[in-house]
Amino acid sequence: MTYATVMVSLALDQPNQARLQVAGELAERYEATLVGVAAARFAPPLYFTDGAEAQRLIDQEEASVKRCLGDLEAEFRAATRTRGGRVEWRCATDFPTRFVPAQARCADIIVSGGQSPAFSDAFSLASPRDLVMQVGRPLLVVPDRINWLDLRSVLVAWKDTPEARRAVADALPMLRKARDVTIVEIPERDDDRSVVMAGVTDVAAWLARHGITATARVCEGDRNETAAAQLEKVAGDVDAGLIVAGAYGHSRFRELILGGVTQYLVTQTARSVLLSH
Known part of the structure; x- marks a missing residue:
């Protein structure tokens, strides 16, 4: 592709x-x-x-x-x-x-x-x-402050949804050019961590079969923080130049009214974002 x-x-x-x-x-x-x-x-x-x-x-x-x-x-x-x-x-x-x-x-x-x-x-x-x-x-x-597409470190914001699966597939050409790829999932409050880790590991294995080496990670941030805030911390940790994510995994109404990861991704100004729905 x-x-x-x-x-x-x-x-x-x-x-x-x-x-x-x-x-x-x-x-x-x-x-x-x-x-x-x-x-x-x-x-x-x-x-x-x-x-x-x-x-x-x-x-x-x-x-x-x-x-x-x-x-x-x-x-x-x-x-x-x-x-x-x-x-x-x-x-x-x-x-x-x-x-x-x-x-x-x-x-x-x-x-x-x-x-x-x-x-x-x-x-x-x-x-x-x-x-x-x-x-x-x-x-x-x-974002307006970006002056080049930085693929040295790419962060995949994973959630086991059709939107996220589509986003990772759509990003394959860029992921092949990346030096470092990190896949992270931010668990919901009641998620089983072992199940979440198994899913992220599956995605890393799928990417490996496409010739892309990726690190699987489950966020261990403060559960009192929003998913967007936790994602921002991880993006800073890995110095991501690009974030790959599915758009509106929750209902669009909920995200527009209450805020959410998609809303954060299209308004933040630090890095480029690839979104798929």
Whole structure:
């Protein structure tokens, strides 16, 4: 398995340099086609006028959106000018969370920026929390402060769920490039530790059959800490440059309202994250 097509989702009024850098690295590393994609729509004001004035405002704002999309294309072209391989650009005046998932059919992996904890504009930004649920492809979330894809140490945040199994399989090309791979599970309060360790060891053995040496580990952190806090400590311990995880192993409603590992992963700023759902 490899990545033959890497797609990078760009956003209006957001820094795009980090995701462009990492997407370009991925495309070069796997000799893949690099596809840039962006979409935005005119966001109507809360207080609207009518008649000719309304049409003038609509035309003016739609033209502004098209200019911004043109600027994003220019940014994409400039960032990929010195890279080898094939590049494509796709954009539309549409909702990003509708257009980007539709284009994902042509890609093996989608690169996105991180998610600010603040409210995001659905007219101009495809949130990674939404994308991971819709694209049907692994999503590589790249925080704005990241300037390269660090695969020296990769942490697999394991939970015996379909999402986590899919994430590890989707990450195989990157895991093969990693110097160190650690698989960690954070047990629930009532979990049998021996059963948990057996599961993590199974995953390590499966990776070994793919030529990947991995260390199996069960977290021994404070049970009073959240799973996200414990995962952050382990990531710091192993100096992880990338975390691989299944997205929304619990219900999405529970994670969005109460917080959870996925919410932490898309808002933290220290390392890239590969998510699958």
